[in-house]
Amino acid sequence: MKEPVITPALRQAMQAVMVQVEGRVDSSKCPIRDVMDHIGDKWSSLLMVALGTRPHRFGELKRAVPDISQRMLTQTLRDLQRDGLVSRHVFPTQPPSVEYRLTPLGESMMPPLMGLMKWAADHHAQIREARSDFAEAQAELA
Amino acid sequence: MKEPVITPALRQAMQAVMVQVEGRVDSSKCPIRDVMDHIGDKWSSLLMVALGTRPHRFGELKRAVPDISQRMLTQTLRDLQRDGLVSRHVFPTQPPSVEYRLTPLGESMMPPLMGLMKWAADHHAQIREARSDFAEAQAELA
DNA sequence: CAGCATCCAGTCCGATACTG
């Protein structure tokens, strides 16, 4: 006996999302897309997780996410700050130091975000396998 | 009395993610980024939700997500199929009809994905407010 | 240390036209 993965409540939630999507020609008017577009960019979610563990200074973040460029780090942090997910604190030391940390709003995002990341980690092997199967199937056609 | 949002277990999970990120100069070697990059693209998550409610045919999907172009619908579906999240079934009718549905792997992704979407819907107002506050603060500096 | 300004390559993605 297996429980269905898609429960009635879950299906209802998905239908509610699709109602939001329909007719919102302007994507900025759709809450889902407005938020998901940001989560989707290359670095946001990674920086959120880094800051979720503890506050970081600019240089610490750069080391925590080794292959982010300075430009993208600056820009992504500004976007996160703009959306109220991250706060920026300047300490008047010499040389200056700046600390970034999650706001309460940002913290509230971590449980669902980590839920998705856990899924990613748990199913990564299956996805890789599916990809190689797919590549094989394609090769057979040739 | 408020429970902390970031529980010790959650913090530990985040630290585990960051360990995965560090040192993986090649992003395809990092499970988190490999999966998140796909979720992040403009249409994947939306199509997953649409298919989560029930199987859809190509044209139905196009109507369910009104402003996706045919090109992006085709391409995104192929990517989802490649990753084993969606399966494609051709019925030899005339004219041909093709049905897309979630695979079990795809279904397993829906609970965490919907968790994040629920967060987005619940906090969209707060984010919009943060943005207008930020814009005001910027305007004041000028 | 913590950024900003500039330049440039690659990619994303929409519009359009065409096919089995």
Next chain:
DNA sequence: CAGTATCGGACTGGATGCTG
């Protein structure tokens, strides 16, 4: 109906050099 093919613009994001 369910795609494929091609073009071109917009945007993303990396590299580099400079500033307080």
